Amino acid sequence: MSTNGAPTYLGVTPPISVNESNEREKLVTVSLMEELRRQGTFESEEESKTREIVLGRLASLIKKFVHKISLQHGLSEAAADAAGGKIFTFGSYRLGVHGPGTDIDTLCVVPKHVSREDFFEALEPMLRETEGVTEVTGVPEAYVPIVTTKISGIPIDLTMARLALSSIPDDLTLQDDNLLRNLDERCIRSLNGSRVTDEILRLVPNVEVFRDALRCIKLWAQKKAIYSNVNGFLGGVAWAMLVARICQLYPSAVAGAIVSRFFIIMYQWSWPQPVLLKQIEDGPLPVRVWNPRLYPADRSHRMPIITPAYPSMCATHNVSQSTQMIMTEEFKKGSEIVEKVIMGTTQWSELFVKHDFFHKYRYYLQVIASTGDPDLHIKWAGTVESRIRQLVMKLEYVDSLTLAHPFVKGFEQVTHCLTDDEVRDAAQGEISDAIAKRKKEDIEGKEGASVVYSTTFYIGLAIEPKQAGAVGPRRLDISYPTTEFTKQVKMWEKYDESAMGIVVRHIKSTALPDHVFDEGERQPRSALKRPKTAKGSGKSSNTSPDVPHKKRRLVT
Secondary structure, eight states: OOTTSOOOOSSSSOOSOOOOOOHHHHHHHHHHHHHHHHTTOSOOHHHHHHHHHHHHHHHHHHHHHHHHHHHHTTOOHHHHHHTBOEEEEEHHHHHTOOOTTOOEEEEEEEOTTSOHHHIIIIIHHHHHTSTTEEEEEEETTSSSOEEEEEETTEEEEEEEEEOSSSOBOTTOOSOOGGGGTTOOHHHHHHHHHHHHHHHHHHTOSOHHHHHHHHHHHHHHHHHTTOBOTTTTSBOHHHHHHHHHHHHHHSTTOOHHHHHHHHHHHHHHOOTTSOEESSOOOOOSSOOOOOOGGGGGGGTTOSSOEEOSSSSOOBTTTTOOHHHHHHHHHHHHHHHHHHHHHHHTSSOGGGGGOOOOHHHHOSEEEEEEEEESOHHHHHHHHHHHHHHHHHHHHHHTTSTTEEEEEEOSSOEEEEEEESSHHHHHHHHTTOOOHHHHHOOGGGTTTOTTOEEEEEEEEEEEEEEOOOOTTOOSOOOEEOHHHHHHHHHHHHTSTTOOTTTEEEEEEEEEGGGOOGGGSOTTOSOOGGGSOOOOOTTOOSSOOSOOTTSEEOSSOBOO
């Protein structure tokens, strides 16, 4: 209750219920936590301590970095010492729902005289010289510029924001909106991760219940392959905000009850009604934000979930018609399973059964990105992946295609080739078992030998049933969306036709490579019918009368 006697609550509407959970809900919460432990979602105490040590070392390194740059800018030794520098964690680690081996999203806050160029040109070498650092990769041209590294085996994603301050005190917090004044958009985006995470934790009535429920939902979304912002599903922040909203609606419920109501409400939610954790207000900056009064201008967002820290943004702008349909179906299945769990007719383990993506469709698109250099490939494959959702949206306009289902990760291969023909085949995804087993030492010293690095992304194609009485073969013309996609990818400013390959082709499910399946997940190869070309080889054919049709393989 507030001081004037009026009821207070977290969220934009009053709670649906403030009643405590019943004994059955408390009991299934105990079994839920046991299942989450069996699933390996909690890290060991040893790894937890390692993370703390790594973050302490990183905090010291950032102060040394700021000190070094301060001296280079002519500051005195005393002023350089006072310049400070501080790190903030955000994402799953800050929320307290990280698991074994997951990375730590970390924000490096520096004073105004430290530039972004300094961050990439000076900090990267300092990281490489640091004991225990095994990997350092900078991506300055990313939407949120980032340095990825691994320290003592702990992966770190490091972003940077320079504030309009001459020094960064150790007790600095990022809650004050005025800190965003006079910052460029990249700094604002970098700060937003930490600010949003802290605001989510502030807006939930019971942090421990929120964490337990979110850990469950994250695991479920990962198992069902619907956890990926870049591919048009929901990312970690969006899932966290959805769970936080249910916690606001049931402030006294235990985690098992929150999970149960999460699926019911999400399946019944009237999209595009936005999910808001608090009322959105205009902030101090002339930056366009999502504003309820302007909502009609934002109807392109199919599942709007709005971040609670200024500047508020839609965390789900990548969601497409297809990915929304896929998530809605999973919400429905989840609600049915959890209802059975509450009734005692099934176990929590059923909720976490792995997806059936590679068994679900008869036809798939392969998008294959390839290069001959491992460092270049990281950037090229990432660029291609970031455009996959645009291919999905183009495919949604193809007649007779009811769904284009992108998978949430790519499959990487390193192929050791002896001839130009093998290089060409590897870039097109046609790698024989013999070549796939070849190792680095098998090609060393041999003339003309080279290595191909490739990443293959998959899109499942759902085709509407053949109409009753229809005769003859059907063709799906997907040449336009695939051609436009490859053109768009090649418009990347760093695209080099001589060093980068992009292939889009369709295959039947029977031609899927073994490495997309877990061991023992598919039938023995001999039991599968292989699609054949006119010559009878095992390569996929793009001219079969029944398969999605395009002109020929799109090969660069």
